[in-house]
Amino acid sequence: MNVFVQDFALQSEEPFVMLGMVENSKPGSCLFKGDEEERSLGYIEELRAIVGHRPVILVGVAVLVFNEANELLLQLKHGGVWAIPGGLMELGESAEETGRREVLEETGLVVGRLKLLGVVSGPEQFVKLPNGDEFYAVTILYSTNEIAEGELRADGVES
Secondary structure: OOOOOOOHHHHHHHEEEEOOOOOOOOOOOOOOOHHHHOOOOOOHHHHHHEEEEOOOEEEEEEEEEEEOOOOOEHHHOOOOOOEEEEEEOOOOHHHHHHHHHHHHHHHEEEOOOOOOEEEEEEEEEEEOOOOEEEEEEEEEEEEEEEEEEEEOOOOOOOO
């Protein structure tokens, strides 16, 4: 796999880095394994109060954001893990709305058209959190190279 990292991002210790194209990567291979499931999620907490730690299906969206140089935006999550913007779908929200909301919340960027890359699901997407909660992640993966507006910033919660 060939990875290119811009020096300024690493030297400035910013929570974002732009990577060149990553070859032979498997979409979704490490999505929803971080700390984002442990934050307050409203209806998921209500659901957990009813079902306890039993496995549930959670639908999320992740977005590969590329700039004009075709570099991939990654953000440094708490715990030192690099990831793409994404998160869980809220009730009544479309997948595209989830993707745009998560990119805006986590990076400060407003993105345009989203291209559907695929859906990652199956037994290999099973997660058991340290608190005992279990879930199967269904991750809808999009890409975009349309950054409409905004200034790149860390949200202070997830990155």
